[in-house]
Amino acid sequence: MTKPSSWPTALTIAGSDSGGGAGIQADLRTFAFHRIHGASALTCVTAQNTLGVTRVDALPAEAVVAQMEAVTSDIAVQGIKTGMLLNQGIIQAVADALAALSPSIPIVVDPVMVSRTGAQLIDDDAIAILTRRLVPQAHILTPNRYEAELLSGLSINTRADMEAAARKIYQLGSQAVLVKGGGMADALRSTDIWFDGDELVVLDAEIVETKNTHGTGCTLSAAIAANLALGQNQLAAVKAAKAYVTSALSHALTIGQGQGPIGHFFPLLNH
Numbered sequence: 001m002t003k004p005s006s007w008p009t010a011l012t013i014a015g016s017d018s019g020g021g022a023g024i025q026a027d028l029r030t031f032a033f034h035r036i037h038g039a040s041a042l043t044c045v046t047a048q049n050t051l052g053v054t055r056v057d058a059l060p061a062e063a064v065v066a067q068m069e070a071v072t073s074d075i076a077v078q079g080i081k082t083g084m085l086l087n088q089g090i091i092q093a094v095a096d097a098l099a100a101l102s103p104s105i106p107i108v109v110d111p112v113m114v115s116r117t118g119a120q121l122i123d124d125d126a127i128a129i130l131t132r133r134l135v136p137q138a139h140i141l142t143p144n145r146y147e148a149e150l151l152s153g154l155s156i157n158t159r160a161d162m163e164a165a166a167r168k169i170y171q172l173g174s175q176a177v178l179v180k181g182g183g184m185a186d187a188l189r190s191t192d193i194w195f196d197g198d199e200l201v202v203l204d205a206e207i208v209e210t211k212n213t214h215g216t217g218c219t220l221s222a223a224i225a226a227n228l229a230l231g232q233n234q235l236a237a238v239k240a241a242k243a244y245v246t247s248a249l250s251h252a253l254t255i256g257q258g259q260g261p262i263g264h265f266f267p268l269l270n271h
Contacts, residue, residue, distance in 0.1 A: 008229045009037040009075050012222060013068065013094055014083030014112075015044040015056075021261030022215035023083060027222040029264040030244075034226035039075060041067035043094075044086045050214065050256030058086050061093035068097045077101075079229030081108040081221045082134065088126040095133035106228040109138035109174070110221035114146035118183070136173030140234055142221050143169065145183035159188060159202070166195035176234055178203075178224075182216060190246075194238060203239065205246045212252035212260035219262060220245050 010031050017023035024040050031038030043064050047055040071077065080098070085091045098107060111134075113127050114120050122130075131151065135141060149156050151172065152165040156179075166179045176196035181188045187207065194201040223241030232240065251263030 006076060007037050008035075008078050008226075009039055010079040010081070010222075010225045010229045011039045011041065011068070011071055011077045012081050012083065012225070013041040013043060013064070013085070014081070014218065015046055015086065016042055017215075018045075018047055019049040019214075019256070019261075021050070022218045026215040026218040026261070026264065027081065027083065030219050030222035031226050033264055034223065034230065034244075036079075036226045036229055037075075039071045039077065041065075041071065043084060043090050050258035050260055052258070056086070058090065061089040064090055065093050065097045068094070072101060077105055077229075078231075079106050079108070079225040081110060081225040083110050083218055083221065084112045084121070085130070085134075086122060086126075088123075088129045091126055091129045091134060095129075095137065098134075098137055106139040106225070106234075107137055108140045108142065108221045108225045108228070109134055110142045110217055111135070111147050111151070112217075113150060114144065118146050131172060138174035139228070140176045140178060140224055140238065141169065141172075141174040142178045142180060142217070142224070144180045144217060148179045156184075159191060159193070162188070162191070162193045163195075163200060163202075166193045166200065170195050170197055178238055180217070180220070182213075192238075192242065194235060196234065199235070201235065203242055205242055208246065208249040208252075210249060210252045212254060212262065213249065214259045214261045216245055216249065216262055219248060219264065 012027035028038040148165045152168040179193040181191040190205045192203040227237035248262040251266035
């Protein structure tokens, strides 16, 4: 096999999960299983396990930007994803640093404002900065149900609500919106809604019954970024990422006493 002269690279800008199920750890694992070189800019360090988070320490915004600049000044990056940015200072600094990069680099923004159970993760000022400064730079924005409610101002209980929210959130300036159904009830748990200003697509998948779903949102946005780095178009990248997450859910790990992570390494199980 001839070695390529360069290798596709994706950059994740997110927090660390000491339990290894989400955040930077999930992102880099996802990149690796897409045969993408993964680079990272750490925003915060969490002490967490399958039972929850016990401590969060933010890095200085300048340290986050320094990591981004160190990577992008030396390595050609074909895809970027943002995850947990934690506070308004980091959000503002990351938005400024991304704006200085080539607009041709696709950016996937996982807004990480509210958990899938409805708990708000960042304060209102941080949400305002993210909405105003980062969302318009997103090539693909991936809010969950509760984040979509915040961004759209709509109550979301049905598929029609998800579709209406996707159309409204699109007006905030991202190139495309993927409203995720993970926080929805019954069959809508596996339904996502795609809208790019022209095409509205309902994306369904089989429902995998497991309590071990930690890291699904991080993994989905990382897989989208990886597929974009490989040259796929936006909708194709989303469809491939959704299939990857569904398979990872089917191989979720029962570890710890709480909610385990999804199984990123399922491609190796048949080898």
